[in-house]
Amino acid sequence: MEKVIMCRNLTKRFGGFVAVDGISFDVAKGEIFGFLGANGAGKTTAMRMLCGLSFPSSGEAEVAGYDVYKQQEKIKKHIGYMSQKFSLYENLSVSENIEFFGGVYGVNKKEINKRGQELIRALGLTQEANKMVGELPLGWKQKLAFSVAIFHQPKIVFLDEPTGGVDPVTRRQFWDMIYSAANAGITVFVTTHYMDEAEYCNRVSIMVDGKVVALDSPTNLKLAYNANSMDEVFYQLARGAKRNDN
Numbered sequence: 679m680e681k682v683i684m685c686r687n688l689t690k691r692f693g694g695f696v697a698v699d700g701i702s703f704d705v706a707k708g709e710i711f712g713f714l715g716a717n718g719a720g721k722t723t724a725m726r727m728l729c730g731l732s733f734p735s736s737g738e739a740e741v742a743g744y745d746v747y748k749q750q751e752k753i754k755k756h757i758g759y760m761s762q763k764f765s766l767y768e769n770l771s772v773s774e775n776i777e778f779f780g781g782v783y784g785v786n787k788k789e790i791n792k793r794g795q796e797l798i799r800a801l802g803l804t805q806e807a808n809k810m811v812g813e814l815p816l817g818w819k820q821k822l823a824f825s826v827a828i829f830h831q832p833k834i835v836f837l838d839e840p841t842g843g844v845d846p847v848t849r850r851q852f853w854d855m856i857y858s859a860a861n862a863g864i865t866v867f868v869t870t871h872y873m874d875e876a877e878y879c880n881r882v883s884i885m886v887d888g889k890v891v892a893l894d895s896p897t898n899l900k901l902a903y904n905a906n907s908m909d910e911v912f913y914q915l916a917r918g919a920k921r922n923d924n
């Protein structure tokens with residue numbers, strides 16, 4: 679098994695508060711890894727460390743073979759990132775967003791043009807290519823944002839609640855794109871609050887109050903917790919959480 683993410687006792691403190699408390703796991707190439715936890719559990723903080731955006735307080739981690747303390751710039755080059763809050767520029771057109779982000783990620787102009795056109799066709803956005811992204815329905819924006827995040831063919835894509843606010847059918851279509859990316863060898867690390875999405879992951883980790891309290895396939899987790907759904911598993915584990923930012 680080729681590991682593309684490895685972390686051991688990864689910890690982040692803010693003053694005396696331990697936001698991420700000694701988490702350890704590996705993620706394999708091409709795996710779809712669900713990273714669950716209630717509000718305030720520490721998911722975003724952990725993800726920011728793995729993306730090379732923030733230094734851990736202690737512990738070890740390697741992402742795409744690079745060290746999270748010493749090689750943050752290398753990590754950023756080899757990953758894609760999409761979140762609900764940060765993705766596309768609403769006041770640029772579909773084509774301009776592809777050009778811009780392709781450029782930021784170091785794809786050359788010729789490739790951007792060629793693959794950009796293919797992408798627009800594949801997404802069925804030919805008529806909308808010159809429209810401002812702000813005019814697109816949310817589901818289309820999310821699909822485009824995901825495509826842009828993997829345009830430079832990264833080893834890993836980090837998705838922070840990528841499908842918030844859209845209906846189950848649109849979410850399902852989004853997940854078809856995730857499966858295609860994983861089949862092409864891109865590892866997917868995804869946080870979500872939707873338990874139907876947790877069922878789609880190869881493995882799921884559940885964080886409570888900064889710690890990973892369970893990690894396995896959805897099938898094994900349901901067996902272990904004698905539950906019919908991931909919703910039930912999640913409820914059993916997260917109901918005792920002390921933190922809840924909401």
Ligand SMILES: Nc1ncnc2c1ncn2[C@@H]1O[C@H](COP(=O)(O)OP(=O)(O)OP(=O)(O)O)[C@@H](O)[C@H]1O
Nearest residue numbers: 692697715716717718719720721722723724921923
């Ligand atoms: N810069 C910071 N300074 C102090 N505390 C912080 C900081 N960033 C996060 N925290 C705290 O760390 C804890 C974990 O926050 P984090 O955003 O990682 O949780 P999360 O699991 O991503 O939650 P959500 O699902 O709401 O996004 C929270 O209690 C939060 O208030």
